[in-house]
Amino acid sequence: MLHDPLIILVIGMAIVVGGIIGGKLNPFIALILAALVVAWLTPTAAIVEFALSKGQSESAANALANTSIGERIAAAFGSTVGKIGILIAMAAIIGKAMLMSGAAERIVRSILGVTGEKNAPLAFLSGSFFLGIPVFFDTVFYLMIPLAKAMAMRLKQSYLLLVLCITAGAAMANSLVPPTPGPLFLIAEMNIPIGMMMVGGFLVGSVTITAGYFFAVWVNKRNPIPLRESLDAPLSEIEALANKDESLLPSLGISLSPILVPLLLITGSATVNTFMDVNAAGNDNVFLAFLQFFGEKNMALIMGAMAALLTLFLQRSKSKDGMKGAVQSALTSGGVIILITAAGGAFGAMLQQTGISLRIADLTSGYQMALIPLAFFITALVRTAQGSATVAMITASGILSGMSTTGLDFHHLYLGLAIACGSKLVPWMNDSGFWIVCKMSNLTEKEALRTFSPLLTIMGVVGLITIMIAAKIFPLI
Template sequence: MLAIVLGMVIVICGVLFLRMHAFLALFLGALAVAAATSPLSVSQSVLHRLTSGISEVQGNQIVLSDVEEGLPKKPGAYYITFNSPDGGAKQEPLVVWVDRFAEEDNVTRAFVAHELPNDIDLAGARFVSQDTYREAKQLSGSSAINRVANALGSTFGKIGILIAMASIIGQCLLSSGAAERIVYGIRHAMGERWTALAFVVSSFVLAIPVFFDTVFFLMLPLAQAMAQRSGKDYLKYVLSIVVGGTLAHSLVPPTPGPLFVATELNVSIGAMILGGIGVGIWGVIAGYFYMLWANRRWQIPLRIEAEEAIAEEPNDESDLPSFWFSVLPIVIPILLLGLKTVSQTALPASTSEIWITAISFLGDKNIALSIGALLALATLFCKPAMTWVGLSKSVQKALSEGGVVVLITCAGGAFGEVIRQTNIGAAIADSLPSTVGGTGLLVTAFMITAIIRVIQGSATVAMITAIGIVVPVAMQIGLPFHPVYLALAIGCGSKPLPWMNDSGFWVISRMSGFTEKETLKTFSVLLTIMGLVSFLATLVFAILIPLA
């Protein structure tokens, strides 16, 4: 815990008071946490996330609890690890030969060992594959700087290409006038008065099949263009994208967090989608009104250099690209991403392997955004008097700006990863009361998720960690309501208080041009309000319509 506090102090003081560059503050904070974390905690953090507990022994059959989805199912040699009375780990695990696994609903629930020692107490022990055990030991033996560097690289692998391609899309749409054409289309269809509401609805719908970060990258140029056209309300347009998309990311499958939580609680995907929309709409309404209030309270200008490109737009609408050509860089990636999502559940078994491979390739988030970038380059290349030199300069400008965002975002991801390596999730589990019931369990689940979210940054990781803590309690006491409400409480808990250890915080801040202070008082407060209101709606529905 002291390591986490030290890292948080370095980041907060470095950014807010010492005026350090965000990348440097996050890197130093991550390095401090990594250096202050013991090798045992690092090893246990991996084993706690990637192993299954042993709940009962019936002869040679061992029943597992908190079963991990990726648990191997092939017979062979496995490890059983133990915790000593003082909380440390014994040096050597017990090697067992597994004859077969017992499954229930395609999930491994137990295994049959070839032979077990009679004098070994398996209470509190955990079951782990040899590969996972070796991974944990290898990570615990790494130096602090290596663990930080590996976490930086891992985060880049997840979002680096996305940010680079999104930067190209944004720059090209702004420089070509395509963003202006889309703005004209929105105005003609709904009128400027309802543009922010259109952004809210659009981003909520799009964030169901598409990651929120991707939705934000795709829609931000529209907010920038609209703010430049109107000369005001930039904060309102940016927050309207956040209001719509962020709750769908945590409440509505098929995004990873709600999908994993629903699976662990045996909640159908359809029930989770309906429940997520049902409670999420109340958070969206609350966020919409806060967005309007914040926009009246703080006038944040459009600061990014793209403003210069918009200022050079033609006065005549006829000089702009066509509407359909302009929206292709946004619509095509979304269609490809959505097609892949649908294909994973809706394609018939007789579908050709070639089609499955093609959809999987084109629907990959990096490929889809790359195709969008090529289409965006086409809109700029078709601009009158555009040359290869001008096109190259636009790409260079986009990548130079996107590179800073990548550095900061990766540093935030590394900071969150080294905090997870302190094994904070297990510490919270140990301090949880053994008996919690009724709506108290919903409150507990919400609070656990929120605490983990604040400490380590990632909403998805907070949900995955919290469900591992809450499920054993839910199984012990039983639920007086449908388990979908517990899943929704966890999803709502992943929203409050995002700050500098959240990579999404830096994506919003740097891509929008907000300062850290402005992001904290707008984006962070907005998500906290939306999470709390959605959770209150979950409580009310669980009491009035338990669906037990």
Template sequence: MSSIFIILIATAVVLFCIIRLKLHAAISLLIAALLTALLTTPEMIMAFGEQKGMSSAEITSLTHLTVGKRLAIAFGNTSAKIGILIALASIIGTSLMRSGAADRIIRGLLNLFGKKNTSLALLSGSFTLAIPVFFDTVFYLMIPLVKTLTIREPRKFSLYLMTIIAGGVMAHSLIPPTPGPLFVAEEMGIDLGAMIIGGLVIGSITVLAGYLYALWANKRWDLPMRDTADISVKELEKFSLKSTSELPSLSWSLLPIILPLFLITGNTFSSVWLAKDSLAKGVFETIGDANIALFIAAILSLWILWKHLIDQSLFKKYITEALTSAGMIILITSAGGAFGQMLQQTGIGSQIGAMASNYQVALLPMAFVITALVRSAQGSATVAMITAMGVMSGVVNAELTFHPVYLALAIGCGSKIFAWMNDSAFWIITEMSGMEVKETLRHFSALLMVMALAGLVSIMILSTLFPFA
């Protein structure tokens, strides 16, 4: 049985389990990983080991492992790479939201941009918050503000709505520490600082494209603001009623977001610009490590939360909720990592790697299309990125004419096509904004498609002009 056939079967199993059987993504991925491992022959594993440059002893040891052990090792390897980061990112996001720091950032941006540029303030605020906070949470947080602003300007409801979607949705797939880009960067051996910088650049381009579409759509279709009865919105609206003096200061609110980005990217630049044995380089290598940088940010965010909680008995409850949510994400991502590694052991990497020498230009759209197909079929951007990474694993060792970060970003952009009824965010946005399904397709699905295609085009152009190979 060929490796391509095994991958087709495994991918079909993932989609069948999620779409038809309605199984949890983690269970679906583990089932597919187990099936892939069972179908993989010792000869395929040996070819995989040789491709990875393993010694004869390592290859022999790998081929003699049981299916269960291979699966467990792959699961553990992924968890070791991203587990702490996801847990810390969840703590930071929850602390910013519950303390009112996230709302303070939005108010600061509104003051900075002015009333005439409210849509740009919402766009920037959503993009900024989505770096440490999951998109669903960002949307929960900002939709009450959108509704409040729309009371004064009813004709701009769809514009404001699309700006918070456009700002928040791309960071989820392009900028660590969100799980998808974090996983892809770790699997491809891409420095997180480089991934953050690349994600910020491509993210800015896609957000601009989304904003232009939002301006056009707002003029083309009238979208009234309707009554909704969502409890989560009411809970978050209490922050909009507080005076600015009751919220954390803007500098403290921004610190848990800006500081880890500075430390991680500082570590990346120090490795290039500073002497190998310099003190500054040693300091950046320590505190610029992603785990340490986010740990420092998490401590700061916890202090902000503790200081601004009226009822401090809720402190433990909120952190427990954050860690519970993070645990589920870690489980899904680790299961996806196990699936990806089982796919790699089929030897598909050597086949795609061989294509890389002759079809360099086609690799970026290939990664984009594979991710887009999986996303369209099952709805989860993170699962789509994990699955595509498993299929494209062979490119990691290929002689690329461009930096692999471009490939990771192409996978991230591909995860945004096509968002429709099988995506949980589709229904969250539909229900909380009061839109009808056809309106959500116009103001959410089409918006994401425009942004994703703009991202792919910009990635292909930049990989040609600035390959950094």
């Protein structure tokens, strides 16, 4: 009974959730402990069956089963770092350099220039979604909340609407569109092409943030919250921010380069590989060779980071100290994320070796479409319990990654998107993002629970409905 994959799963999840919430452990420690316990509980026969299901030979399967627990965890940990380590580090550098150079602020102001102040909420919604692709959620919020306060001072209203638009756009991009850590882990763990995840995440994200916008408009009319004085952002400083000289910011073209360079390279490479026979074209085509080399996701993100650092270098009057500081702080924060993500990869790998994917496949063999809501609700359960969207995505993808090779009636991209949307439910006091939004925007805890929490929940559910409809109409297989 104790060796049943579902029982082992419950025990592993209890260790992660209990360790982070009850034991106040760092997620890295909790995930490693869970991996150890899951590996210890997994019988040798289950590991052999798992390896054989992955196409390994009988001798290789037996060798894996006889490998020590520490070595199996270390191998899975290292494999995960190899898949996402460079990508996360480069994404962290891009985000930090864009902030320090003023590139992110230029992008937001340019959007405002196009839409006008009356359409400021839509500008903030689209701007935060766009910036949330390479920049982490909390960073986007830190960047845009001063602008929201400045805009609210101009408009004399709609402060809550602006805050919710920022959170809606950044939160959905953070879970749906690479290269943020959650989507990066999903595509690596579930073998989803990065270009397909980018397009699918963008389309689903567009639907969900539209629903989020209408909810934000409704709640802003029902319970408007005024702009308030605070020690960290006095109203006098907000006014000064609104009047900041445009000459201090880089041009729009330069500001966009850290985002557009990797996006264009990856999209170009994916397009060429999809619609052209690269081998038939030969090695003499310089353009194709360029796309093949730089369009690989690691190289593309490295080029994006170089563009971001160049922008910072030019903006800071060629100051090397500015670049060094940006890289140092970015890698410090990125390194922690890499460790937690890799520990999650080890935990997920140990869960897979229990045969949990095969067990879930058996349970849902009569109706495979049930896997989509199953992926959603597993992720939502972990997110609600322990607060981290990334840990929830890591856990769910570890459980369901084997589904990508079981002959689904739809492309396994939809499973990844369902996991991403499930990670939005339900943010409350155990979520660091909840406190960032609450304290930075000067909302009370009660106000945040009535506005921010239902906003993300509604967008996640709308995403699930959208994904199920799309999987039925456009299975992509």
